[in-house]
Amino acid sequence: MTGPSTTADQIQPAHPAWMRRLLMTATMILLLSLSAAAIGSIAQRLTAPAQIVAVAPQPVPDAAREVGMPLVVSPAWLREQRSVPESPLMVIDLSDIRAYEREHVPGAMHAWWQDGMDQNAASYGQALSPNPYPTGPREWFRSLGIDPSTRVVAYDDRQSRDAARFVWLMAFVGLENGAVLNGGLAAWKGAGLPVSDEAPPLSAPTELATDIVPPMVIATAELASWLEDPALTVVDVRTPAERNETLNDTIRTGSIPSSIPIPWDRLILDESGQLRSNAELRAIFAGAGLSPDREVVVYGRFGTDTGLLWLALRLAGYGTIRVYDEGWAIWASRPELPITE
Template identity: 35%
Template sequence: MAEDVLADVQVGAGFGSGNGFSTLIDAATLAAHAGDADWRIFDCRHQLADTSYGERAYAEGHLPGAHFLHLDRDLSSAKTGRNGRHPLPDPAVLAERLATAGVGESTQVIAYDDAGGMMAGRLWWLLRWLGHRRVAVLDGGVAAWLRAGLPLTSELPGASARALLPLPSAQDLQAAVVDAPTIVAALGSDQHCLIDARGADRFRGENETIDPVGGHIPGARNRFFGGNLTPEGTFRPADELRREWLDVLDGVPPTQVVCYCGSGVSACHNLLALEIAGLAGARLYPGSWSEWCTRGDDGLPRRPIAR
């Protein structure tokens, strides 16, 4: 039944299409374009338990021409204690940061990490949130680059600022996300299909070592983002992803899907997998579990929790 509902969607749309790369790119193709004037590469490596790791790894060796973006400073905004661990950055601030690295309207952006695309997927989603579709994740990240026999460098890229990306309207920016009050209001209905990207144990409320409360949003389904990957850390083929995601959705159209995780980072990995599978249209709950499990700014009791 799900296949009937979604049969007209093109699987893997955007992988190296005439409009550029909009989901994934392999190491050999990236190497062939690495020196192109209108391509920009971003190193997004990060570890939650060691927030200086990415900068150290970048200094030791990164893809030639790559700029570094920090998850906390560049790809997130300030935390208040109630807006989750990685609140979305201010769109204008993010656009300015990207412009200083040379990202303009026609720029092909490539993001990479060493975590199966978990961190790079955040930049992929953020650029699409800003309306920029020419962005892809290096499939397999640093490991795939090295397996292809390609070099790393410690040389820093030169500055080449561009005009700011034109920002979408506030309405369009809001349309790509779902906030906590909207989810609360829809609990118990079929308005949203919530997909939690965390591991199964944390989804069940077990072994929670990051957030103060364990559990998940009532009614949510669990799809660990790691299930999108092969043992080598590359994304699984589009047709495999499509079959598995159709089972997860069980007839629900992608436009009703809301992805979340611990802090709005690995949820972007699931959004990328859905795009690769030709199941576009899902939205992000940016605050995710780290926001949900705190008390809201409205002073209401803690939001409901399932285990």
């Protein structure tokens, strides 16, 4: 005896179990991806740079030098000099790109400060590998449209530290027309000057044939051999917090023997990075035992940390200043080199 027949219309196709699991997995992945994208977008908004708060511009230290423009300029100076047609002037904003897109000095061009580093160097932040000298910083300036006749004023949103490094890099490749805007955008706004969210047209690359200045830097081997030389003064620019960093337990803590601590944040008046007066800077350096007639070597965690102290020493009348561009990150990673706890 046979059972009831089944018609084609009564057959209900069913997905195999493996297909159902695959569909469920794909759906979960899609939902997780959308959630991650939403969280990432929220996180980006939460971590976006804060609005630059205006500060009252303070008197600019005497920043004249033998050649080129002053090392530090005021908002008023920048406003006046931009109207001088016979002498081109470029403003470089080294801030976070999101801060730049929101507001900047009108006509300022954005540049990313890390582009001034040698990507092949052993230590983060170095401007150059030991030998041969690369053309990295020079090519960066060329791509920005900077040539020996271009006057450049730089500012950032990190207490003038990146702007000072930018000016040091310019001097490093033989360009003496770089200056830091004292207090950056905060002081510009505090002077009642307008801001813009429009990017200017890109400048055409220039022909830039300048010579790198090797005496402005010192390598690890040379520094190690000179530590006992009484004519040399080594200055540590790190803050107490920076001195305790181990870079994920990859380096030792401590300092280069006989180095003198002068944290970079002692050199500025406020969060905008406005520099102290020449008299105050000279008093800080003299109190720490520095002398203008002795060679000074400056180091930080990385080479990029040294610009502000280099600038302040120049303002205070110190002539021979060299940057240990490999920085504490390299010194502390080499167990054969001495350290002081």
